[in-house]
Amino acid sequence: MAAITIAAVCLIAAWVAQTTSGDRELVKIKPFNFAEEHRVLADITLREVDRVRNWAADHGISFEAARSEYLALHRSPHQLALGALSLNDYIIQRTSTRPAPPVDPEAIALLLTEAWTDGQAFRRSNVHGIVSAYYFIDEPVIRDMADRMHTGEIYWLYGPDDQWFETIRIPPDTWRGPETGAHDEPLDWQAPDAFRYPWRRYTRGFLIGAIAALVGPWLWHRGLFLMRRGVSNAPQWRNPEKRVAIGWLVAVVAVAVGCFVPRWSPEELMQWGYAVRALAAFFMFVGLLVVWVYSRRAEQLDRLKQGIDCLAHWTYTEASWLAFIRRESRRDASRVMSLYAIMVFFFILIGVIVLIVARAGGPVTFFLMMAIMLAIGIAGAVIVRRRTRVAHAAEREVMLSASCVYAAGQFHSWTMLGARLESVQKAADGSGDLAVVYSYPTRFGRSAWVVHFPVPDDPNAVQSVIDRLRAMIR
Numbered sequence: 001m002a003a004i005t006i007a008a009v010c011l012i013a014a015w016v017a018q019t020t021s022g023d024r025e026l027v028k029i030k031p032f033n034f035a036e037e038h039r040v041l042a043d044i045t046l047r048e049v050d051r052v053r054n055w056a057a058d059h060g061i062s063f064e065a066a067r068s069e070y071l072a073l074h075r076s077p078h079q080l081a082l083g084a085l086s087l088n089d090y091i092i093q094r095t096s097t098r099p100a101p102p103v104d105p106e107a108i109a110l111l112l113t114e115a116w117t118d119g120q121a122f123r124r125s126n127v128h129g130i131v132s133a134y135y136f137i138d139e140p141v142i143r144d145m146a147d148r149m150h151t152g153e154i155y156w157l158y159g160p161d162d163q164w165f166e167t168i169r170i171p172p173d174t175w176r177g178p179e180t181g182a183h184d185e186p187l188d189w190q191a192p193d194a195f196r197y198p199w200r201r202y203t204r205g206f207l208i209g210a211i212a213a214l215v216g217p218w219l220w221h222r223g224l225f226l227m228r229r230g231v232s233n234a235p236q237w238r239n240p241e242k243r244v245a246i247g248w249l250v251a252v253v254a255v256a257v258g259c260f261v262p263r264w265s266p267e268e269l270m271q272w273g274y275a276v277r278a279l280a281a282f283f284m285f286v287g288l289l290v291v292w293v294y295s296r297r298a299e300q301l302d303r304l305k306q307g308i309d310c311l312a313h314w315t316y317t318e319a320s321w322l323a324f325i326r327r328e329s330r331r332d333a334s335r336v337m338s339l340y341a342i343m344v345f346f347f348i349l350i351g352v353i354v355l356i357v358a359r360a361g362g363p364v365t366f367f368l369m370m371a372i373m374l375a376i377g378i379a380g381a382v383i384v385r386r387r388t389r390v391a392h393a394a395e396r397e398v399m400l401s402a403s404c405v406y407a408a409g410q411f412h413s414w415t416m417l418g419a420r421l422e423s424v425q426k427a428a429d430g431s432g433d434l435a436v437v438y439s440y441p442t443r444f445g446r447s448a449w450v451v452h453f454p455v456p457d458d459p460n461a462v463q464s465v466i467d468r469l470r471a472m473i474r
Contacts, residue, residue, distance in 0.1 A: 006213040014206035017199040025137040026170040026195055027146050029115065030130065031163055032156075032181060038090045040182040042083030044070060047185075091164070095156040100167055101148035107141045112159040122194040127187050130179055134195050137169070154180065208260070215288070222295050223249065231306045239305075241298035241411060245291050252287035255280050293416060297404075301411050304399050312400040312465045314456050321396040324454040327431050328408065329388045331452060336380040347373045398453045400465060402472050405436060407453040414438035424469040427452055434462070436469070 044052055044067055056066035071080065082090055114120055115133035123133045135142040149155055149169040157165040166180065175196045179187040193200060226246050230237045259280035304310060316324070351369045355362040387410075394409030404413040414421045419440040427433040434455050439446040455462045 003213045003217055007210040010206045010210035010213060014203045014210065017203045017206060018197065020199055021173075021175075021196055022198040023172045024198070025146070025151070025172050026174075026191060027135045027137055027142050027149075028132050028166075028168045028170055028189065028191075029112070029135070029157070030132040030166045030181075030189075032166040034091050034094065034164060035087060037182040038083065038085075038087055041075065041079045043067075045182070048074075095158075095164065098153065098155050100155040100157040101145050103141060103145045108145075108157065109160045111141050112157075112163075112165060122192060125190055125192050127179060127189055130181065130187065130189075132189055134191050136195070136198075204260075219249070222291065226295060226298065231302050233307070234305055237305060239298050239301055240409070241294050241301055245294035245298060248287045248290045248294070252284050252291065255283055255287070296416060297411060297413055300404050300413055300415075301406060304401055304404060304406055309401045309403075310399060311402060311468055312398070312461070314398045314400075314454075316396045316398075316454060316456075318396065320454060324433065325388060325391045325408070327429075327433065328391060328452055329384065331429075332384045332387055336384055340377055340380055343376065344373060400453075400469075402469065405451055405453070407451065410451075412436075412438065412449070412451050414440075417441070421469065421473050422448060423473065424466050434466070 048070065052066050052070050053063065055070055056063050059066065059069075061069075075083070082093065085093065115123055116131075120133070123135070125132050125134070137143065137146045145167075146169050149167070151169045151171045153168070155167045157167045159165050170177070170191075175191045176188050179189045222245075226242050226249065229235070259277050307313065347369050351366040354369075355366045358365065387408075390410065391408035398405065398407040400407075403415040404411065406412075413419065417440065419438055422437040422439050424434070424436050427435045432455065433452045436451045436453075437448055438451075439448045
C-alpha cells in the first residue's frame with residue numbers, strides 16, 4: 001500500500017511539473033546579421049525576384065527599372081536612406097540609439113560563447129534558421145544587464161569576433177512574439193519548453209521514482225532470491241532457472257541505465273533518441289516479464305528440491321539412468337527428424353520449382369535454400385546433443401509434484417501462462433517410461449510437450465503417482 005501511495009504522489013508531481021508554466025521574465029539574445037538586413041533595404045530579396053520579374057513583364061520595362069519602381073513602392077524613404085549608407089555607417093546608425101547596458105566584457109564574451117555550445121542546447125530555439133538563446137532574468141551577468149533594460153525594447157550587444165547580438169527583455173507569461181530581422185515571411189520566436197515549463201526537468205525524476213516505488217521492492221526481493229544459492233538440503237545446488245532470470249535482470253538494468261539515465265539533447269531525441277527509448281522500454285517490459293516467469297519457475301524448482309509438495313522423488317542406478325538417456329536421445333532425434341523431413345520435402349519442392357521457373361536467379365535461390373536447410377539440420381543435431389549432455393551431467397533422480405517435474409536436468413511446469421496438464425500414461429514405445437503431456441497456448445492454438453522419465457520397480461508407487469496426477473487434469 002505504501003508503494004502505491006508513493007507511486008501515486010510521484011505521478012501527480014510529474015504531471016504538475018510537466019504541465020505547469022512558469023511566470024518569470026526572460027532575456028532573449030540573438031546573433032544579428034546587419035549585412036543581410038542592410039542588403040535587403042537596398043535591394044530586393046530572393047522571394048521578391050519573381051514579383052519584380054512579373055512587374056517588368058506586365059509593364060513592358062526592363063528588370064532594373066522594375067526593381068527601382070518596386071523598391072520605391074515597398075520601401076519607405078527612411079529605409080531607402082538607410083540602405084544607401086555604407087555597412088559600417090548603417091551599423092553605427094542602428095546600434096548607437098540603444099546600446100546594451102554596460103557589463104563586464106569578459107563575462108559577456110564567455111556568456112555568448114557558451115550559449116551556442118552543445119551543453120547549453122536547452123537554451124536555444126531555431127525558427128527557420130534564426131537561432132536565439134534565452135536566459136532567466138535572475139541568472140548571473142544577465143541580472144546586472146537586465147536591471148537597466150526596458151521590457152520589450154531592443155538593445156544591441158557587441159560580442160566576440162565582431163558579432164552583434166540583439167537583446168530583448170521579455171515580460172512574464174510571454175512565450176511567443178514577432179521575430180525581427182531580414183526574412184521573407186512573418187515569423188514568430190518561441191521560447192524553448194525548458195523556459196516555458198521550468199519544472200519539466202524534474203518530470204523524469206518523478207517518473208523514475210514512481211517506477212522505483214512500484215517495481216523496486218519486487219526487484220529487490222527477486223534479486224535477493226535469485227542471488228541466493230542452493231536450498232536447505234542441497235546448499236551447493238545451482239538452480240538453472242535462476243541463471244536465466246539473472247541474465248535477463250542484468251540486461252534490463254543495463255538497458256534502463258544506458259537509455260534513460262543520460263540526458264540527451266533535444267536534437268538527439270528528435271533524430272533517434274525517442275525511437276531508441278521506445279525500443280528500450282519494450283525490451284524492459286519483455287525482460288521484466290521473462291524475469292517474473294523464470295523467477296516463479298525457480299521458486300517452484302527450489303520448493304521441489306526441498307521436497308515441498310513433492311509427490312515422488314525417484315533415484316536410479318547408473319546403468320538404468322544411462323539406458324534412459326539412450327532412449328530419450330532416440331526420442332529427441334526421432335522428433336527432430338520427423339519435423340526436419342517435412343521441412344526438407346517442402347524446401348526441395350519449392351527449390352526445384354524456383355529452379356525451373358526463375359531461370360536467372362533460380363540456381364542462386366535453390367542453393368541458398370539448400371544451405372538454409374543444411375544449417376537447420378545442423379542446429380537440430382546440436383540441440384539433440386546438448387540435451388543428451390545435460391542429461392548425462394544431471395543428478396540421477398526425478399522429482400515430481402502436482403505442478404511440475406524435474407528430470408534429466410530439465411524443469412517443466414504446467415501451472416503458468418495458460419499451461420495445463422493433459423495426460424499421464426506409460427510411454428507408447430513400450431519402454432516402461434512414464435509420459436507426462438502438458439500443453440501451452442501459442443499464437444496458432446495450443447501446443448503439446450511430452451516429458452519422459454523412468455519409473456522405479458515398485459508398481460504401486462508408480463500407480464499412486466499416476467492417479468494423483470490424473471486427478472489434477474481438468
